[in-house]
Amino acid sequence: MMISCKSLVPLLALVLAVAAGHGKSKRKISTAEYQLPKSIKPNFYDIQITPFFDRAPEEGLKFRFIGVVKIDLEVLESTNLIRLHAHDMTITQNNVTLALATDPNEVLEISSVQQSGNDKHFLNIAVATNFDVGAKLVLTINYIGNLNDDLDGFYRSSYVNYRGETTWLGVTQFSPTGARRAFPCFDEPSYKAKFTIHVAREPLKVVTSNMRVAAANRPVEGLDGWVWVDFEQTLLTPTFVVAFTVHDFGYVQSEVDDRFRIYARAELVERATGYALEMAPKILQYLEHFTNFSYDESMKLDQLAIPDFAPNAMENWGHINYREVALLYDNFSTSTTSKQKTVTVMSHEIAHFWFGNLVTPAWWNEVWLKEGFATYFQYFAADKFENLFQLEQAFIGDELQPVLLYDSRALSHPLSGQVDSPASILSGFDSIAYNKGGAIMRFLTAILGKDNFEKAIKHYVDKNKYGSVTKDSYWDSLSTELPPNTLPAGVNLSEVMDTWATQPGFPVITASRNYETKEITFSQQRFYSSGKDMNSTEEWYVPITMVPESGNANWQDLSIKGWLVPTENLTLTENLPNNTEWIVLNPRQTGFYRVNYDQKNWELIFATLNHKDKWRIILDINRAQLIDDAMALARAKHLSYETALAATEYLTIETEYLPWSTAFKAFNFIGDRLVGIQDERAVFYPLYVTNKLLHLYDEVNGFVINDNDGLVERKKRSLALNWACHLGHQNCKAEASTKFQEWKSRPAPDYQNPVHPDLRSVVYCHGIKTEADFDFLLERYARAQSSPAEMKTILAALGCAPTEELLEKYNFIQLLSIQLFSSISSN
Numbered sequence: 001m002m003i004s005c006k007s008l009v010p011l012l013a014l015v016l017a018v019a020a021g022h023g024k025s026k027r028k029i030s031t032a033e034y035q036l037p038k039s040i041k042p043n044f045y046d047i048q049i050t051p052f053f054d055r056a057p058e059e060g061l062k063f064r065f066i067g068v069v070k071i072d073l074e075v076l077e078s079t080n081l082i083r084l085h086a087h088d089m090t091i092t093q094n095n096v097t098l099a100l101a102t103d104p105n106e107v108l109e110i111s112s113v114q115q116s117g118n119d120k121h122f123l124n125i126a127v128a129t130n131f132d133v134g135a136k137l138v139l140t141i142n143y144i145g146n147l148n149d150d151l152d153g154f155y156r157s158s159y160v161n162y163r164g165e166t167t168w169l170g171v172t173q174f175s176p177t178g179a180r181r182a183f184p185c186f187d188e189p190s191y192k193a194k195f196t197i198h199v200a201r202e203p204l205k206v207v208t209s210n211m212r213v214a215a216a217n218r219p220v221e222g223l224d225g226w227v228w229v230d231f232e233q234t235l236l237t238p239t240f241v242v243a244f245t246v247h248d249f250g251y252v253q254s255e256v257d258d259r260f261r262i263y264a265r266a267e268l269v270e271r272a273t274g275y276a277l278e279m280a281p282k283i284l285q286y287l288e289h290f291t292n293f294s295y296d297e298s299m300k301l302d303q304l305a306i307p308d309f310a311p312n313a314m315e316n317w318g319h320i321n322y323r324e325v326a327l328l329y330d331n332f333s334t335s336t337t338s339k340q341k342t343v344t345v346m347s348h349e350i351a352h353f354w355f356g357n358l359v360t361p362a363w364w365n366e367v368w369l370k371e372g373f374a375t376y377f378q379y380f381a382a383d384k385f386e387n388l389f390q391l392e393q394a395f396i397g398d399e400l401q402p403v404l405l406y407d408s409r410a411l412s413h414p415l416s417g418q419v420d421s422p423a424s425i426l427s428g429f430d431s432i433a434y435n436k437g438g439a440i441m442r443f444l445t446a447i448l449g450k451d452n453f454e455k456a457i458k459h460y461v462d463k464n465k466y467g468s469v470t471k472d473s474y475w476d477s478l479s480t481e482l483p484p485n486t487l488p489a490g491v492n493l494s495e496v497m498d499t500w501a502t503q504p505g506f507p508v509i510t511a512s513r514n515y516e517t518k519e520i521t522f523s524q525q526r527f528y529s530s531g532k533d534m535n536s537t538e539e540w541y542v543p544i545t546m547v548p549e550s551g552n553a554n555w556q557d558l559s560i561k562g563w564l565v566p567t568e569n570l571t572l573t574e575n576l577p578n579n580t581e582w583i584v585l586n587p588r589q590t591g592f593y594r595v596n597y598d599q600k601n602w603e604l605i606f607a608t609l610n611h612k613d614k615w616r617i618i619l620d621i622n623r624a625q626l627i628d629d630a631m632a633l634a635r636a637k638h639l640s641y642e643t644a645l646a647a648t649e650y651l652t653i654e655t656e657y658l659p660w661s662t663a664f665k666a667f668n669f670i671g672d673r674l675v676g677i678q679d680e681r682a683v684f685y686p687l688y689v690t691n692k693l694l695h696l697y698d699e700v701n702g703f704v705i706n707d708n709d710g711l712v713e714r715k716k717r718s719l720a721l722n723w724a725c726h727l728g729h730q731n732c733k734a735e736a737s738t739k740f741q742e743w744k745s746r747p748a749p750d751y752q753n754p755v756h757p758d759l760r761s762v763v764y765c766h767g768i769k770t771e772a773d774f775d776f777l778l779e780r781y782a783r784a785q786s787s788p789a790e791m792k793t794i795l796a797a798l799g800c801a802p803t804e805e806l807l808e809k810y811n812f813i814q815l816l817s818i819q820l821f822s823s824i825s826s827n
Contacts, residue, residue, distance in 0.1 A: 001175045001314045001352075001371075001429070031365070034120055034420040035188065036084065039077035040131075042186045042193040046070040048228075049182070050200040050220065051147060051246055053156065053168035057223065063147040063156055065170075069183045071193075072101060073137040078130045082139060085180035085187040086115060086123035088153065089145040096125060101136035108137075119421050121180050121187075141184050153181025157308035160785065161248075162267045170246035171306055171321065173314060176364055176429070177422040179239035190362045190468040192236040199229050199244050208263065208302050209244040210234050210318040234317070235296055236466045241357050243316030245304060257281045264305040264328065267786040272328035276303060279343050282385050283350050287377065291354050292458040293465065303327060303346075307788075313345050315352030315374070322349075324788040333790040335757045336714040340389050343382045351377035354461055362468040364425040368415045368501075369469060371429070372437020375399060379438075388711050393658040395442070396589055396621055401628050401662065403435030404506070404594065408529035408632070412504040415440065416471050439592050440500055446558045446590035447543060448482060456481040471501050488541065488563040496541040499566065500592065503538045508594040508638065509564065509586075513601055515579035522562075522570040527594050531637035539566035542593060547622075549581035549608065555588060555619040582608065584618065589625045596633055602643055609650035623654070624662040631666035651692040655699055657716040663692075664723055690727045696720045703735050703763075705756050714758045721759070725766040733766050740767020744776050750783045757789075764797030774798065774806050 051065040067089070073082065082098075093113040100106050108127055116122035131137065147156040147170060157169040172182060180187040199207045203225040207216075211232040220226035234242070250269040254260035260280050262273040280303065288294050295301075299317070305324040313322040326345045329338060355377075356370030379399075383391040406412065415432060419425045445453040460469075460477035475494040482493055500506075507524040514521075522544055526536040542564040547553055564570045577583060582604035585595045597605070605626060608614045618626070627647050634644035648663055667689050674682050700717040709717075724732040739755055740763050746752040755763045768774055781794040798810045 001311045031363070031418055031420045035363070036122075036186055036191070037077075037079070037081075039079040040073050040075055040082055040137075042071050042084075042191055043074055044072040044193055045183070045185065045195045046198075047183050047195065048198045048200075049154070049244070050223075051154070051170045053147070053170070061144075065145050065147055065154065067143050067145055067183055069141050069143075069185070071139045071141075071185070073139055075131040075133055075135040075137065078133055080127050080130045082125040082137075084123050084125075084184055085121045085177075086141075086143070086184040087121040087180045088148065089143045089181070089184075091115065091123065091141060091143045091184070095142040097140045098125070098127070099138045099140075101138050104138060119423065121177070121422070123184055143184065145182060148181070151308065151310035153178040157306065159265065159307040161265070162786065167248055169248075169306070169308075170244075171309065172243045172245065172316075173310060173321070174242055174316075175240040175311075175314060176367075176425050177240075179242060185239050187239050189238045189240060189360050189364065192238050192360070192466065192468075194236060195234045195242055197231045197234075197242070197244055199231075199246065200226050201229055201246060202226050205246055205248060207244060207246050208304065208319060210237070210242060210316060211298070212300055232298065235299070237317055237357070238360050241315060241317045241352075243314075243319040243321065245306075245319070245321070247304070249304065251302075252277055254281055259300040260303075261300070262303045262305070262327070264324070265307065265786070268305065268324070268328055272330040272334075273305075275329040275339065276327050276342055276346060279382075279385060280346055280350065283343075283347050283381055284353075286381050286384050287351060287354060290381075290454060290457065291461045293354060293358070293461050295353060301350075313349045315349040315356060317353060317357045320349045325792055328788065330787075330789075331757075332753075333757055333784075333787045333793075335718070335760070335789070335793075336711050337718070337758075338789050340386070340391075340394065340711070340715075343386050343389075344378045344391070344394075347382040348374045348378035351381060358466060359461055359464045360468050362470050364419050364428055366416050366471055367428050368433040368437030368440075369471065369474060371433040372415075372441050375434045375438030376441035380442075386711075390657070390712050392588075393621060393624075393712075395438070396624060397658055397661050399435040400439050400589065400592075401624075401665070403431045403439060404592075404628070404632070405529060406431040407436055407505055408527050408636070410528060410530065410532075410534055414504050415501045436592070440497075443500075443590055443592050444478060444497075446545070446588075447486065447560070448478065452481040452483060453478075471497075486560065488565055491541070491565075499538075499540040503540070505536070505538060506593050507538075507540050507542060508596055508633070509542060509544075510596045511583065511585055511601065512598050513579075513583070515600065518573075518576045518579065520572045520576060520583070522564050522572075524564055524593075527632075527636065529632065529636055531635070540593075541565055543591065544570060544572075544585065545587055545591065547584050547587045548577040549583070549604070549617070550577045553617050555622065558587060558590060580604070584622055584626070586622075586625065588619065588621050594629045594632060595625075596629070596638055599643070602630075602646070606646050606649065609647070612653055615650055615653060620656040620658050623656070623659045627659060627662045627666060631669070635669070648692065652695050655696070657712050657719065660696060660716065661719055664719065686727050689723070690729065693720065693724055693727065693729075697724050697729065697732070702731070703739065703759055705758065718758050718761065721762045722765075725762055732762075736763045736766035737769060739763045740773065743767075744773070749776075750780060760790075760793050761797065764794060765800035768797070768800055768802060768806075771803075771806060774801050774809070 048068040049065055052061045056062040096110060096113050098108045098110055110125060111128050112126045114124045149156055152173055154172050157171050158166050161167050177187055179185050197209050200220045201207045207229040209231045211234055214230045214232045216227055216229045218228040220228055249263040250266045251261045251263045252269055252273050254277050262277050264273060284295055301318055303320045305327045306321050307324055309321055309323045312326040329342045351374045355373035361367055361369045379391040379395040419428045456478045459480050464473055475497055479493045487496055505526045508527040510523050512521045526538045528534055543560040544562045544564055545558050546561050547555060562570050562572055582601055608617060630644040630647040633639035634641045651663055674685055697720050700720045721732060725736055743749055743753055743755055777794055777798060781791060784790040801807050801810050
């Protein structure tokens with residue numbers, strides 16, 4: 001599952017959980033209390049669903065569904081209790097039957113059927129005597145569920161079509177604990193089974209699911225014109241990636257591989273699906289090669305653009321659901337940044353077919369074993385086909401830098417932690433699982449080397465296919481391809497990597513040079529963004545990689561110079577630069593830590609950065625790292641702001657996107673803290689940033705876009721213009737206003753927009769000068785229902801309204817449109 005605003009829903013869940021606990025002492029809850037017993041396992045589900053929307057045959061069934069589930073069970077331990085999950089549904093004892101698989105006519109007497117009524121969501125079915133170990137049972141449950149409006153489980157959604165009619169959809173979102181709202185099941189990731197799904201559909205509706213349609217001609221008894229859509233049986237699958245959708249979408253099919261289809265609203269399906277349809281087969285084929293495990297020939301791959309969907313996307317096996325803005329791309333209204341998002345989100349979701357679906361974490365406490373892999377391949381699979389996006393740099397800016405900030409909080413948590421309730425499970429789908437998990441995958445790639453890492457992944461997938469894993473399963477596979485003498489003497493990979501997986505946070509590595517002896521001493525301590533001394537005891541095994549100024553400054557050299565180990569400092573004494581040359585640690589920023597240096601080494605680095613002929617000697621990734629580390633160290637009081645800002649002095653000659661986007665994040669942090677301050681700092685800040693920016697503004701040639709501009713060049717232009725106008729650059733604001741008025745003067749502005757998609761965010765925002773401008777943009781929003789990307793851009797720009805009255809109007813509009821303006825919750 002792919003989330004944007006990754007921490008929103010998990011944080012809300014966490015805040016609510018914490019708030020609920022205030023005021024009284026509560027018994028510590030163990031994970032086991034929320035887990036199902038291991039005494040019985042499911043092997044097969046047969047599920048029948050009959051959903052009703054606004055026109056139900058009787059009032060009591062409006063926005064509800066009738067379900068029947070038959071589950072083939074196997075008894076592993078002697079017990080008289082079948083415990084599974086069911087939530088938000090009506091089940092009575094006389095609608096539950098249990099029989100022996102060997103003799104279906106022999107119905108067993110059930111002594112009780114009880115739902116737990118709490119957040120454990122248990123459905124307990126008891127019989128009088130224990131089942132024999134090895135017994136095969138068939139459990140049948142008839143029930144009524146709710147087509148909720150919570151964007152979870154089996155829920156109802158709607159949109160207004162091009163004829164102005166409200167169209168209802170039935171959509172599933174089962175990750176992590178939503179399947180239990182659609183059918184009673186063993187709703188934990190380790191309980192894999194095969195599924196056969198049957199969904200009743202009314203006339204003019206379409207049903208899609210994980211597998212191909214087997215038949216769609218059985219009449220539904222008592223419902224005129226309805227038919228059953230029967231799907232082929234799935235592979236062994238965890239419940240959270242089972243899916244079915246009731247809709248009226250059209251589709252396009254790949255001419256390269258007919259297994260691939262994209263479904264979307266009729267007005268979007270031809271116009272905005274071409275890019276995704278082109279890229280998906282390429283991504284799948286690359287991952288098949290990387291894992292040496294082919295996507296099963298019995299399966300197809302549908303990708304659906306859902307108007308109302310909580311995550312950015314969800315990796316249901318063979319049936320990926322997306323938010324429209326995450327999947328659809330068209331040249332008329334979608335920016336370069338959105339195009340990058342489309343290919344990276346697709347890569348993330350398709351990677352889950354191997355990492356999450358085929359090989360599944362045994363429990364939700366190690367969700368990073370699927371989300372970390374998916375985040376890694378999100379960039380490094382897509383990069384094989386869109387290398388002009390500079391996706392390694394994008395990974396640094398969009399994943400690594402944010403999580404270094406997130407994980408520097410005192411309340412951060414380990415990759416492999418403890419979760420129990422559905423709320424705490426959901427809270428685990430955060431930046432630690434996604435960003436840090438992906439960063440650790442990249443870290444391991446650097447330690448093993450790319451070829452060895454790929455071999456280890458092949459081993460991992462082959463050994464654990466259709467099964468469940470823990471971090472130790474992963475370490476074991478990596479160890480099979482670990483080059484000799486890579487690790488410290490007497491230490492195995494599990495010991496090394498457990499320091500990164502089982503402890504929260506990360507270290508700051510301080511390199512202190514003795515300029516007389518040339519020795520370098522490395523020390524570590526946990527890094528806190530607050531700068532407070534938390535008396536922490538966490539320490540890590542840290543491979544020290546380093547590039548010296550001398551020689552050719554080889555940024556591809558990731559060889560380990562030594563290991564910094566817990567409780568000991570590391571001192572290097574050989575093959576070191578002379579005392580007039582700098583060193584830079586962590587080349588390509590493959591390691592998950594921050595770096596500080598003695599003052600002289602900082603000054604040597606700055607001398608090179610500020611030299612008009614030498615600054616490019618330091619790689620753009622590491623120029624960005626130096627800015628990010630220096631500013632973070634200053635915020636945490638490890639470094640003076642004078643030294644930190646010196647890392648940004650050279651920006652008057654910087655031309656690359658990543659260092660600039662990194663600097664703007666740091667400048668934004670400072671600017672936010674100067675709001676309301678009326679002294680020389682508030683005057684100096686915009687002057688300083690503007691002075692640095694002028695060169696970049698000229699370098700991108702303002703608002704002029706050429707057809708041969710590279711994709712990163714367009715992102716850089718958008719970044720420069722947004723900041724220039726934000727800082728009050730007169731030419732920038734005038735140009736934005738001129739282009740806005742030019743658009744406004746068009747006789748058909750909804751179809752004749754002269755503003756390039758990469759310029760719209762800045763033109764719309766800084767073009768609003770009057771209430772008439774605001775109302776014009778608001779009308780464009782209302783008429784842009786067939787362009788989700790345009791709606792999102794306009795809605796964000798409306799927040800730039802110049803008066804308090806218009807901002808109040810905007811706040812009301814934003815509340816009405818919150819589903820489009822904010823993407824919530826991650827897998």
